[in-house]
Amino acid sequence: DAGVIQSPRHEVTEMGQEVTLRCKPISGHDYLFWYRQTMMRGLELLIYFNNNVPIDDSGMPEDRFSAKMPNASFSTLKIQPSEPRDSAVYFCASSLRSGPSGANVLTFGAGSRLTVL
């Protein structure tokens, strides 16, 4: 398996533009997570899905952020309109519920580094 695949790896955009980040989870995994990492706030959970259904979106900063998972192999995180304070590394991760007992093993992608000018 190629692991969790994220695109783009780097994105530079101007304030006010729409940004779409993409994630392909590991095949067969039934949980998908979106995290954001900044120096100031560390690694924050934004939202996660189970079987394509959003379970907890309490970490989504505001209405400018939206996430979708139209099928088991694809998810998007959209920011519209983008602002400079959205500059961060965005990570996607996936996991399998039926793993070994107690094993909550998240596999992370390489991340998408977003810079909003």
Added chain:
Amino acid sequence: DAKTTQPPSMDCAEGRAANLPCNHSTISGNEYVYWYRQIHSQGPQYIIHGLKNNETNEMASLIITEDRKSSTLILPHATLRDTAVYYCIVRVASLRDMRFGAGTRLTVKP
């Protein structure tokens, strides 16, 4: 979830054992201890987890005290590539998301 406390930073000599402590004095009986690490610019990586017993895998060993109020992650022979931020997380297995704190920045020195 139980709160965890980790030292902000530690150094270790290459080839020596790195012992990373984590305090979780309010842990409840059904909460697991998980360790992840994040090497610079990469996504976090799962290392090991445990409930009560000590655990060992190809990456590390996890020692949990008998009262479960603290644990230690041991990297037996640290290499320069083990330089990373190490996160200790306490979570019940039924909750599938992971919440990351500040972690410990381990620097392995030659």
